[in-house]
Amino acid sequence: MNEDAIPYLTDWRNFSTGRALAVVRPANAQQVAKIVQLSSHAGVPIVPQGGNTGQVAAATPDDTGTAIVISMQRLNRIRAIDTDNDTITVEAGCILQAVQEAAKSANRLFPLSLGAEGSCFIGGNLATNAGGTQVLRYGNARELTLGLEVITAEGAVWNGLRGLRKDNTGYDLRDLYIGSEGTLGIITAATLKLFPLPNAQRTSLLALGSLDDAAAVLRLARSHLGASLTGFEVMSRECMDLVVQTYTQQHLPFISPPEGAEWYGLLELSDSEDEAHATLRFESVLEAAMESGCLIDAAISSSQAQSDAFWHLRESITLALAENGYCIKHDISLPVSIIPAFVRSTNIEIQQRYPGARMMVFGHLGDGNLHYNLLGPASADRQSVAGRESEIQALVHDRVVAAGGSISAEQGIGSRRVDDLARYKDPVELALMHRIKHALDPENIMNPGKVLGLSATHSSTR
Structure with missing residues (x-):
């Protein structure tokens, strides 16, 4: 395989590296169609690939070397x-x-x-x-x-x-x-x-005592802002500490560390009227939160640059985790109403089983999606943490499914979560998915091994 193909063969998290017959870069839909026609006739599996930024190795070929990777890089027209x-x-x-x-x-x-x-x-x-x-x-x-x-x-x-x-x-x-x-x-x-486009936006970084307080602020924001509430994120104190320790040019926007802050939140409003109207509505939420005792402190952006800096803190968590050891990741979805209790009880159980584990929990509280992650103890090497992954993931996913949640909120199944899908999905639902797959891709050449885990049926002749 040509060295130019190497970047297309490894997933973003470096979990798996495959092999391929070829990497092709068509320029339009007609060329994609022709490649698929030829592959279908020859029984050659196909792995479509976009920006290759996924978390579950959904766009990586397996190690058989029988598949063609179709990169979509050149189909980039508006x-x-x-x-x-x-x-x-x-x-x-x-x-x-x-x-x-x-x-x-x-x-x-x-x-x-x-x-x-x-x-x-x-x-x-x-x-x-x-x-x-x-x-x-x-x-x-x-x-x-x-x-x-x-x-x-x-x-x-x-x-x-x-x-x-x-x-x-x-x-x-x-x-x-x-x-x-x-x-x-x-x-x-x-x-x-x-x-x-909104006529005005306001962003605030919130210092919160608990995840219950974050949920209380979210309720207030929904009540006061309605459809103008466009974002509500939560990040544990451990996440924010890791970001500012890893990237020393980033700072929390408070004069002094907020005492008692175990969680941070990002609240964003998008207003259809004007700056004054947005400010008034935004301040009413924060005042109500302060009066109710569910908000310790809040930093409000006064410019787009400050708003971007707040979001940059949030968006740097994934990169900071990657630089600080092996991360055991979960992309879970739960009813918002039970998230605080779920996190508390699951954190306790993990700490009992894995003393010293560093809980790195963040995500989109407004829609019930948490990235429930953990790093091993500071002294642990990558291999020893990776050795605990199956145990920890089973613990978390068992609890998620028991609570009526989902083991994948937004990242998909790929090849990394195939076994989990088979374990947790309702049997009738899983059987229907298999029937759809067989109806639309009877030869199983489309991204084999992903989602349902079906192996490619490769044949050099038909």
Whole structure:
């Protein structure tokens, strides 16, 4: 394999490195379709790949060397913006940030936002039904998508790029392909929803005594702000300490460390009126939180630069974790009402089983999605922490499922969570998923080994 192919063969977290027959970089949907037709005829497996920023090795080939990796890098055109219909049509290889900027240049907002937005591709966002920081207001990638262009497992082009809010003409294939992680077909383009740019935004970094206090502030914010509440994040004190210790140029925006702060929150308001109106509404929430005793302190951004700095603290957590040892990660979803009790009881059980484990919990409290992570004791080496991963993940996932939650909120299944899906998914639901997979990809050439864990049926001749 040519050295140029190496970056396409390893996942972002360096968990798995595969081999491939070839890495191909088509320039348009027709070329993708031709590659799939040839692969289908020859029985060659296909691994679609976007920005390769995923957490569960969903875009990495296995070690058999029988698959072709199809990189979407060259499918990076903004095809159309329709401001009257509030839509933008983009190709799957567009970097998320480029889509945001194209929308902004048309005085519109594309609200999908996540830490990897400078490198992740729209195709990957759709393939995993990405969430991010504004799901509370705008929904996941599925809710932001009106139409798709998809290459089927036989190499046909489905042109479903309809910018319609209402279309009741049969099964919703769009929702089937979104979140399928390339196992049913390859998304090559999408028509996405746009929104008016807010006239004013306010961001505050909150110092909180407990996760219960964070939930109380969230209730107040929902009550006072309604649909203007666009983000509510929580980060444990341990996460923030790790960020400022790892990146010394970053600082918490308080004159002195808030006494008793065990959690931090990020509250964001987007207002359709003006700065004065936004400020008044924002301050009313913080005043109510202070009076109720659920808020220790709050730093309010006075400029876009300050707001960006607050968010940068939050977005630096994942990178800081990567630089500080082996991280045992969970991407879980729970009813917001039970999250504080879940975190308390699960933290206690983990500390009993694994003394010295450093709990690194953060996430999107507003929509019930937590990145429930931990590092080993400071003295532990990577290998010893990795050796505890199966035990810890089983403990966390057992508790999540028992509480009516999900083991994957926004990152998908990929190859890393295949066994978990088989263990926890309702048998009837799992059987239906297998039937859909067989109907749309009967030869199992589309991203084999991912989600359902089915191995490729490779044959050099047909």
